[in-house]
Amino acid sequence: MDEARLRTLTPSVISALVRRGADFAAAEDAVQDALVEAVRGWGDEPPRDPAGWLVTVAWRRFLDAVRADTTRRHREVRVEGEPPPGPGVSVDDTLQLYFLCAHPSLTPASAVALTLRAVGGLTTRQIARAYLVPEATMAQRISRAKKTVSGVRFHEPGDVATVLRVLYLVFNEGHSGDVDLAAEAIRLTRQLAAMTRHEEAAGLLALMLLHHARRPARTDPDGRLVPLAEQDRGLWDTRMIAEGVDVLQAALARDRLGEFQAQAAIAALHADAQAAEETDWVQIVEWYDELVRLTDSPVARLNRAVAVGEADGARAGLTALAGLDPALPRYTAVAAYLHERDGDPATAARLYADAARSAASLPERDHLTRQAARLNADHKG
Structure with missing residues (x-):
């Protein structure tokens, strides 16, 4: 029995019950009960019409629940009996x-x-x-x-x-x-x-594919975070990257730019670079400019400061960072990175340590702590 296939049937089965008169909450509960019964009973031989089977069983569960609910004894419930034979779901x-x-x-x-x-x-x-x-x-x-x-x-x-x-x-x-x-x-x-067929739905799909393609390289064998610049790009899923780029190009061709398309374009530029030093940071800054124009997001402005630091030098990145709220998540980590690039390891070490204390996850905290320790060790040496 393929549980993944079952999951794809769930929304259409819920919809069938709602069209028959069940409210959403009751329909969803009944379908969950039917799914449990399917997992237990189907084994390796599912019925010919899995969706129809689920509709039948879920509808029975719904009727049982209505009849058992004493608070509804005096409410008329419009029911249609058993679903007719044939395909159980005709409308998605x-x-x-x-x-x-x-x-x-x-x-x-x-x-x-x-x-x-x-x-x-x-x-x-x-x-x-x-x-x-x-x-x-x-x-x-x-x-x-x-x-x-x-x-x-x-x-x-x-x-x-x-x-x-x-x-x-x-x-x-x-x-x-x-x-x-x-x-x-x-x-x-x-x-x-x-x-x-929404261009932003395609943009989000492209963004997800491009980010997910890099997942195998994001951590080392010990579970430690690996920054983008240090990742083994041979571990990236090139087939998934190609799909993401194709989806993005089709979305951009509709000429209705949105924030997810802009983010996907940035991810595509990272994926296109065979090595970190080949990254087209100038074009990435241009896409961040578009993203800021579309969203005016402080997070987009923060990421743009990093890109500016790569394209025009760390001092320019720090200037771009200066107008942002220091309370932003990752602000301190970005400041630490740019100060290190600007030749100020003492300030960078202090900021890395500060960022580690407010990190959102243990792997991130470990990474920032190691960055601070590295700079402190170099300074003492």
């Missing part, structure tokens, strides 16, 4: 589910969790393990999210940009537990891009 409302799960009324964390469960088909336990939280905590988060969107009309139009931001959050979680969230985000974004 996956796109509406994307919009529903990324509804603006949800917090980002809730939108991510609901998307992974309803659209991605992951279990609550898998999502909890991926985010390193207790299963009960994740169950409460998902339950609250379902209640929040339960009154949203299923056919209301949604915002693609909001969905893309949710998928970007999923991708940035990377890999933890037994679920590769980066790979899951790529799968869902690929699906969304195919459904919408």
